[in-house]
Each structure stands twice: as C-alpha cells, then as structure tokens.
Amino acid sequence: MIxxxxxxxxxxxxxxxxxxxxxxxxxxxxxxxxGSGTGKSVLLKCILGLIRPDRGTIMxxxxxxxxxxxxxxxxxxxxxxxxxxxxxxxxxxxxxxxxNVAFRLLRGEAALPKAEARALAIEKLRRVGLKPEVADLxxxxxxxxxxxxxxxxxxxxxxxxxxxxxxxxxxxxxxMAGVINDLIREIVVEMGATAMTITxxxxxxxxxxxxxxxxxxxVIRWTGPVSEMDETTDPYVQQFIHGRAEGPIExxx
Amino acid sequence: MTAVLGALGRPVLMAIAALGRVALFAxxxxxxxxxxxxxxxxxxxxxxxxxxxxxxxxxxxxxxxxGALALQIYAGGARFNAESVVPSIVAIGxxxxxxxxxxxxxxxxxxxxxxxxxxxxxxxxxxxxxLVTLSTNPLKYLAVPRVIAATLSMPVLVAVGDAIGIxxxxxxxxxxxxxxxxxxxxxxxxxxxxxxxxxxxxxGAVFGFIVALMGCYHGxxxxxxxxxxxxxxxxxxxSASVLILAANYVLTEVFFTT
Numbered sequence: 111m112i113x114x115x116x117x118x119x120x121x122x123x124x125x126x127x128x129x130x131x132x133x134x135x136x137x138x139x140x141x142x143x144x145g146s147g148t149g150k151s152v153l154l155k156c157i158l159g160l161i162r163p164d165r166g167t168i169m170x171x172x173x174x175x176x177x178x179x180x181x182x183x184x185x186x187x188x189x190x191x192x193x194x195x196x197x198x199x200x201x202x203x204x205x206x207x208x209x210n211v212a213f214r215l216l217r218g219e220a221a222l223p224k225a226e227a228r229a230l231a232i233e234k235l236r237r238v239g240l241k242p243e244v245a246d247l248x249x250x251x252x253x254x255x256x257x258x259x260x261x262x263x264x265x266x267x268x269x270x271x272x273x274x275x276x277x278x279x280x281x282x283x284x285x286m287a288g289v290i291n292d293l294i295r296e297i298v299v300e301m302g303a304t305a306m307t308i309t310x311x312x313x314x315x316x317x318x319x320x321x322x323x324x325x326x327x328x329v330i331r332w333t334g335p336v337s338e339m340d341e342t343t344d345p346y347v348q349q350f351i352h353g354r355a356e357g358p359i360e361x362x363x
Numbered sequence: 364m365t366a367v368l369g370a371l372g373r374p375v376l377m378a379i380a381a382l383g384r385v386a387l388f389a390x391x392x393x394x395x396x397x398x399x400x401x402x403x404x405x406x407x408x409x410x411x412x413x414x415x416x417x418x419x420x421x422x423x424x425x426x427x428x429x430g431a432l433a434l435q436i437y438a439g440g441a442r443f444n445a446e447s448v449v450p451s452i453v454a455i456g457x458x459x460x461x462x463x464x465x466x467x468x469x470x471x472x473x474x475x476x477x478x479x480x481x482x483x484x485x486x487x488x489x490x491x492x493x494l495v496t497l498s499t500n501p502l503k504y505l506a507v508p509r510v511i512a513a514t515l516s517m518p519v520l521v522a523v524g525d526a527i528g529i530x531x532x533x534x535x536x537x538x539x540x541x542x543x544x545x546x547x548x549x550x551x552x553x554x555x556x557x558x559x560x561x562x563x564x565x566x567g568a569v570f571g572f573i574v575a576l577m578g579c580y581h582g583x584x585x586x587x588x589x590x591x592x593x594x595x596x597x598x599x600x601x602s603a604s605v606l607i608l609a610a611n612y613v614l615t616e617v618f619f620t621t
Contacts, residue, residue: 160492189498200493202485214497217400264497 117166128328144325150308193265201249208245291317405508414516425524429531451554453532467570471603479599482582483592506579517571577603
C-alpha cells in the first residue's frame with residue numbers, strides 16, 4: 111500500500127504539486143494520467159526519493175518513506191523493493207545489454223556469481239520477447255522498442271514488488287506500443303506486483319490500469335476504477351480521455 | 364549607486380556559493396572513497412581512460428616544451444655567457460613547473476571534458492536516476508573511481524613527461540646547440556635534486572584530483588539538453604584549468620619559500 115498525503119513540490123516560481131493525496135493498494139495497477147508538464151514525473155520521482163517534496167508524507171505499508179526521513183541503510187532496503195522503467199530506457203550505454211539487466215544482481219551484499227546473473231538476465235530478456243543474442247550487444251545498437259524491452263527486463267530483474275513505468279509507450283509505433291502495454295499487464299499480473307504508470311496514452315490506460323487517477327493543477331482531480339472512467343461527468347477527465355481541444359483544460363501550457 | 368554595488372556583489376556571492384558547492388561535493392566524494400562498496404572494474408577502466416590514453420598527449424607536450432625551453436635558455440644565457448646552464452635549468456624547469464602544469468592542463472582539456480560530457484549525458488538521459496533506483500550511489504559508482512584514477516595516474520604521467528621533456532632538451536641541445544651528449548646528461552643529473560622531481564609529482568596528484576573532481580561536479584550538475592551538456596563540458600575544462608594554475612601557485616609558495 112502506497113499512500114501519499116499533502117505532497118507539495120515547487121520549482122522556483124512554479125508550484126508543480128500542490129497537495130497530492132493518493133493511495134495505491136498492494137497488487138493493483140494504478141495509472142496516472144495528465145497533460146505534459148502537470149508533474150506526473152515529479153510525483154513518481156518524489157515517491158522514489160529522487161526529488162524531495164517540500165511538504166507532505168509518503169507512506170509505504172504504513173512506514174514513512176519520505177526521502178528526508180530515511181537513513182542510508184533503510185533507503186537501500188526501500189529501493190531494493192522497486193523496479194523502474196524510465197521514459198527513454200535510461201540504459202547504461204557503457205555496459206552490454208545483459209550487464210544492464212543484471213546490474214542490481216551483480217552488485218550489493220546479495221550479489222550473484224557472474225554466470226548465474228547472466229543466465230538470469232537472459233531469462234528476463236526472453237520474458238520480454240528478446241532473443242539471447244541481444245545480451246551481448248550494447249544499448250546503442252538496439253531500436254527504440256528493443257531498448258524499452260531491455261529497460262523493462264532490467265526493471266523486473268530483481269523481482270521487485272513495486273514497479274513504476276514512466277511513459278512506457280512514448281516514442282513507439284502503435285503496434286509496438288500495444289505489445290509493450292500487453293507485456294506490462296502480463297508481467298504485473300504474473301508477478302503480483304503493485305504497479306504505478308504515468309502516461310498520456312489512453313490505449314495504455316485501458317490496457318494496464320485497474321484504477322486511474324488524473325493529475326491536474328497540482329492535485330488529483332479524479333480517481334476511480336478504470337471501468338468508471340468513461341461514465342464520469344468530470345469535465346477535465348472527459349476532455350482528456352476524448353482528446354478535445356475545447357474544455358476546462360487550457361490547450362496552451 | 365545600489366545598482367553598481369549590486370552588479371559587483373552578485374558575481375562575488377555567486378562565486379562564493381559555487382566554491383561552497385564544489386567544497387561540499389569534494390567532501391562527499393572523499394567521504395565515499397574509504398567506505399565500501401568498491402567498484403574495482405570501474406577503477407580499472409578509469410585508470411586506462413585517464414592515465415594510459417593520456418600518455419601520447421602528455422609526451423608530445425613535454426618533448427616540444429623541453430626543446431623550446433633549451434633554445435630559450437641558451438639564447439637568454441648567451442647574454443651573460445652562461446650557456447652551460449641549459450641542461451640544469453631545463454631539468455629543473457620541467458620537473459618543478461612545466462611538467463606538472465602543462466601536463467595538468469593537457470589532461471584537463473582531455474579528461475575533464477570527457478568526464479563532464481559522459482556524466483552530463485547520463486544525467487540528461489536519466490541514467491543517474493536509474494543508478495539510484497538500482498540501489499547504486501552515483502557518487503560512489505561514477506565519481507569515486509574517476510577521482511582515484513586521476514589522482515594516482517597524474518603523478519605517473521608527470522614523471523613520464525619530465526623524462527620526455529628532459530630528453531627534448533637533450534635532443535635540441537646536442538643537435539642544434541653543440542652540447543656534448545655525455546656532458547649534457549652529467550650536468551642534468553648533477554644539479555637535479557630529488558625534491559625537484561618529488562614536488563612536481565605531488566603537484567601532479569593535486570592537479571589530477573582537481574581535473575576529475577571538476578569533470579564529475581559539472582557533469583552531475585549538468586542542465587537539461589545538448590546545450591546543458593555543452594555548458595557543463597566547457598565549465599569543467601575552464602574551472603579545472605584555472606584551479607590548476609591557482610593551486611600551482613599556492614603549492615609553489617608552500618614548497619619553495621622559507
């Protein structure tokens with residue numbers, strides 16, 4: 111269970127988050143929608159402690175995990191529970207594909223022997239639909255869709271119980287986007303993980319989400335099960351899911 | 364009036380703030396050096412990249428500098444019939460000053476820029492954030508190996524540069540200035556003291572630390588986009604060069620006065 115209450119974050123004169131309240135039940139898939147620049151990424155990075163919120167608390171299974179309130183060791187244990195797929199993949203380009211996937215497995219106190227880590231990496235690569243030959247290539251030699259898959263394999267390599275997806279389909283063609291969406295759904299269900307995805311791609315929302323939350327104006331505007339999303343009368347949600355230029359959301363941002 | 368004072372005060376305050384941030388960054392890096400985990404593979408790669416591949420640049424710089432130095436000292440010495448000082452002054456000049464300083468500046472141009480560009484690009488493409496989510500401290504994984512590698516490699520580069528620089532002086536001295544080869548070498552070894560070389564090596568270690576620290580600092584604080592990485596690279600080279608020259612003055616003052 112991840113619970114955010116009153117999370118605020120401001121960059122200079124720009125108040126990005128203005129009191130976000132949100133809870134994500136364990137084992138469910140939450141998708142956060144919202145326009146570009148509404149602070150979706152900032153929200154995700156606040157939970158991971160990559161960005162420190164100005165105010166508010168973030169609780170994980172009843173423990174305060176706001177970045178400021180954790181010691182180094184606690185933070186390591188906290189991060190070990192997470193996997194994250196970054197928007198651009200964020201693969202380390204100096205390392206081979208399998209070394210990227212096995213990055214966490216090769217380091218730290220519970221580090222695996224190299225051969226074992228490599229075998230596990232290849233198994234994860236197969237899980238996301240990549241052949242074992244890809245393992246010895248460098249990330250720059252892969253297409254965008256393959257990089258996304260490698261990023262996904264890296265995110266799930268250490269069997270995390272919480273996975274974050276930052277715009278998983280951005281920059282992919284519609285077919286590849288569909289493939290990645292299905293893959294995310296399958297993996298999340300099969301691992302029983304808690305998932306949090308941020309996106310503005312409505313096909314991702316319908317494929318991945320159990321619950322949906324819409325971030326607008328620095329607060330959660332609407333939240334509910336994906337099945338109720340189409341019926342809601344909230345004008346912001348309606349404008350967003352139908353992609354209308356007219357409505358309460360200003361089109362110039 | 365207040366506008367003038369403001370215009371004067373603002374850059375001063377900004378410079379002091381930047382100095383403070385660099386000092387905090389240096390402290391954080393030093394704090395991580397002795398604490399595990401240690402990334403030995405990254406250290407090996409960094410020594411290869413920073414030390415080994417800088418040898419050609421440092422060697423070429425040294426040989427031409429040594430040669431030019433011999434010509435200048437010969438011409439200057441001729442004004443008061445002291446041409447015979449060429450070997451010893453070339454040796455002292457190379458080992459105390461020009462070896463470490465020019466070597467340091469060349470390595471700053473080569474290494475500070477590449478470190479800043481690499482780490483800056485990693486920052487811009489979220490690779491630094493990815494490291495954190497994979498329970499790896501970016502300072503420990505990226506900065507510490509590079510800082511250790513540069514601090515250890517630079518004295519070796521300076522020693523090689525010293526030797527090649529003295530050889531450059533000897534080449535010019537024996538082929539262009541009618542020195543006898545044996546006499547040139549004897550004159551060099553007779554007047555050169557251990558501390559002439561040792562002080563240069565200590566300078567080298569300090570300059571190496573500065574180069575890697577500036578590369579990492581500016582890379583990690585890179586702004587977004589290609590322009591941000593470009594600016595980080597430029598700032599790394601400029602600040603490393605200026606700090607090397609400033610540190611050189613301070614070290615010379617400490618080593619050779621009183």
